[in-house]
Amino acid sequence: MRLNKWICAFAVSMLAVSSVNAVEITGTTSVNVTADTAAAAKSKAFNSARRDVIVRELKNYANPEQLSAAVQNSSNEELMNMISSSSIDSERVSDTTYTANISFVIDGDAARSFMEKYSVQNWLPSSNAVIPVENHVVFNITLLRPMTDWADLNAAVRNAGLDLATTKITGNNVSFVVVDKDASKLIRALRENGWGVQSVTGGYRIWR
Numbered sequence: 001m002r003l004n005k006w007i008c009a010f011a012v013s014m015l016a017v018s019s020v021n022a023v024e025i026t027g028t029t030s031v032n033v034t035a036d037t038a039a040a041a042k043s044k045a046f047n048s049a050r051r052d053v054i055v056r057e058l059k060n061y062a063n064p065e066q067l068s069a070a071v072q073n074s075s076n077e078e079l080m081n082m083i084s085s086s087s088i089d090s091e092r093v094s095d096t097t098y099t100a101n102i103s104f105v106i107d108g109d110a111a112r113s114f115m116e117k118y119s120v121q122n123w124l125p126s127s128n129a130v131i132p133v134e135n136h137v138v139f140n141i142t143l144l145r146p147m148t149d150w151a152d153l154n155a156a157v158r159n160a161g162l163d164l165a166t167t168k169i170t171g172n173n174v175s176f177v178v179v180d181k182d183a184s185k186l187i188r189a190l191r192e193n194g195w196g197v198q199s200v201t202g203g204y205r206i207w208r
Helices: 002-011 038-058 064-072 076-080 108-117 146-159 180-192
Strands: 024-034 083-093 097-107 136-142 165-170 173-179 196-200 203-207
Touching (some): 024 038, 024 108, 038 064, 038 076, 038 083, 038 097, 038 108, 064 108, 097 108, 136 180, 146 180, 173 180, 180 196, 180 203
Antiparallel strands (some): 024 097
16 A cells, blocks of 8 residues: 555645644435334444445545445444544434434544555545645645545645645545745646646636
8 A cells, every 4th residue: 555655644744833633524314224123223324324424425535445345344333433423314213213314524534544454545634734824825626536636746746845735625625735935836836747727716726
């Protein structure tokens, strides 16, 4: 998993000023489960929903086949360790059936540790990352091929001798910052490596 380690190492090599909170990933799924009792149905529903959300949401940041295999071979208790909170909507309960929309918030650091434990190639950054609190420029990018594009982006940044800090990830949309004195150098490096760069309100948009 050399590529995995390289991607993660780059994602967390930042300019030190202040810590970034762990990435949080939210997903919702609907359940309608029947069991011997309502309590058993609810427990079964939560276990099933948790696995569904973890696989569906984390596949945006990881090798889908490796992730699915790791989740399938993990206990409910281990998967619970990745969840920072959950909520329920439209809940309906009978003597033997449980129906609801269940939402889970996945802790990014816990998810990254889980995937590294099972050698799942991923590009989740660590909350050990730090960012400059002022004099920085924001870049936003949508990764169409998440792992490949992320590796290529960081290669361009490294070759330019720059540092970036990931500040937000939502699905395949990533925001990162560089200090303002390096913005023009980064833009030039990105364009030389086939990336499009456009000035927008609040920073720059990148695409490929």
